[in-house]
Amino acid sequence: MEERLLEIESLTKYLSNTIDDFKDFFSDDKDKKTFSLKSMIEKSVYIVKGGFTKHEIEIEVDVHNDFMCHSYENELQQVLVVILNNAKDALVNRNSYQALISVTVRIEGEFYIIELCDNAGGISKEIRDKIFEPYFTTKHKSQGTGLGLYMAKKIIGESLGGELSVSNREFGTCFEIKIKVGVE
Numbered sequence: 001m002e003e004r005l006l007e008i009e010s011l012t013k014y015l016s017n018t019i020d021d022f023k024d025f026f027s028d029d030k031d032k033k034t035f036s037l038k039s040m041i042e043k044s045v046y047i048v049k050g051g052f053t054k055h056e057i058e059i060e061v062d063v064h065n066d067f068m069c070h071s072y073e074n075e076l077q078q079v080l081v082v083i084l085n086n087a088k089d090a091l092v093n094r095n096s097y098q099a100l101i102s103v104t105v106r107i108e109g110e111f112y113i114i115e116l117c118d119n120a121g122g123i124s125k126e127i128r129d130k131i132f133e134p135y136f137t138t139k140h141k142s143q144g145t146g147l148g149l150y151m152a153k154k155i156i157g158e159s160l161g162g163e164l165s166v167s168n169r170e171f172g173t174c175f176e177i178k179i180k181v182g183v184e
């Protein structure tokens, strides 16, 4: 009971932060802060975790403890939640065997590359160019608005000054988030 209440409290706080982030999205005076990428990723996983355990989806987070980033933590977290939820939908939809999502981070020059990969079979060629368009969805309208990746790309590109891209790998899809390290 106590555990569930804490979970509800933390999810409500996340929702409330999300509302603030949308309010502040276009303002210049929002605050960047320095945070640990690993803990930001773990918070994102915590938010989606409920839906994952139910479907026996495993999430593997392999991120160095010392990766610090100076940016907008909540906005980045929202993007991770979008990508993780999409991966979950794809894994559930395709009934994937040993469903797995892996999250890794590497440094390339002055950038971090956060990579989120699933083994749900990938995105077909026909729709790969469309997934970042507003309202593009392959889900029933009660299950998807088609705004997730559109917003995610906007947040990474316009607010965080980075890049969001997608590619197919052997067993599924990988999303790559490229952002400035931003700390000396």
Ligand SMILES: Nc1ncnc2c1ncn2[C@@H]1O[C@H](COP(=O)(O)OP(=O)(O)OP(=O)(O)O)[C@@H](O)[C@H]1O
Residues within 6 Å of the ligand: 082, 086, 087, 090, 118, 120, 122, 123, 131, 132, 136, 137, 138, 139, 143, 144, 145, 146, 147, 148, 149, 150, 173
């Ligand atoms: N990991 C993935 N594997 C396979 N297809 C994916 C994956 N991620 C996204 N897609 C495809 O991209 C489409 C667009 O994703 P997007 O998050 O923008 O919208 P949505 O998930 O359909 O709805 P919502 O806005 O509610 O999240 C999805 O409908 C799905 O077809």
Ligand SMILES: [Mg+2]
Residues within 6 Å of the ligand: 082, 085, 086, 144, 148, 149
């Ligand atoms: Mg989505």
